[in-house]
Amino acid sequence: MGTDNLTETLAGTIAVLFDFDGPLCDVFARRPAPEVARELALLATSTDPALSAKLSETDDPLEVLRLTHAANPELGLRVEEALTAAEIEAVAVAGEPTPGAVTALEAVRTAGRKIAVVSNNSGESVRAFLGPHGLAEHVLEVVGREERQPDLMKPNPHSLLKAAELLEVDVTLCALIGDSLTDIQAAHKVGAAAIGYANKPHKHQAFTEAGAEAVTEDMQAIADAIQSPQSND
Structure with a gap:
């Protein structure tokens, strides 16, 4: 093509x-996505430890959000708010x-x-x-x-x-x-x-x-x- x-x-x-x-x-050039995914997973599992096994299998922040929301929508909202904040931080330092x-x-x-x-x-x-x-x-x-x-x-x-x-x-x-x-x-x-x-x-x-x-x-x-x-x- x-x-x-x-x-x-x-x-x-x-x-x-x-x-x-x-x-x-x-987006995640200088705020690595796997790092953000770990932070979100820690936030989620601190409230719902049962999510630990599932969330440990991904280093994608968006997938952490999907999995958390599917299991617990209210917890998913907290993760989403944290993800949005992390994305805003990430684009601020992402460069050109x-x-x-x-x-x-x-x-x-x-x-x-x-x-x-x-x-x-x-x-x-x-x-x-x-x-x-x-x-x-x-x-x-x-x-x-x-x-x-x-x-x-x-x-x-x-x-x-x-x-x-x-x-x-x-x-x-x-x-x-x-x-x-x-x-x-x-x-x-x-x-x-x-x-x-x-x-x-x-x-x-x-x-x-x-x-x-x-x-x-x-x-x-x-x-x-x-x-x-x-x-x-």
Whole structure:
């Protein structure tokens, strides 16, 4: 899958949805996700020790939230509040946006496409990053994790449908740029196009096998493709 796939995919869109962690920001670059997961697990197991076995099997903060909420919704809310605080701390020290992300956002906006961010991270943390880096002006809507409803995180397509509604576009005329299989799955569940951002070597093949309409290893390629004459015919 090369630039032609990317150009063709973007040509069929009127809105581009960006996942946050990966395509726009390396959220846990300096506040490692496994560290956050351990902190959340300790919070959860201090109240409900029975969760210890399950939570010890993951180093993903979002999975700690899912598992805790499924077992105990009220405890899950406490974990979620702690996760949101950790995400806000993390983006404050995460550094610059993903290479090529700023150019991609600018090009998509210049091409007349609407932009939303759809994320399993909290909306608060997304906005806390976009503002200081001058990216908020490009993004019309931010749809983050729904409070008390981690089951609505991707691969559930809820955030895509909500973003499309807020943007007043048909979700099937959207493309989602994401760096995980859950992004590809969420997009395809509602007929949106999926562009895989393969920021790790093994992801390119995984995204291709999952049926992504296009795969790129460089966010700059998004800008190049959407600026192509074929994307704006």
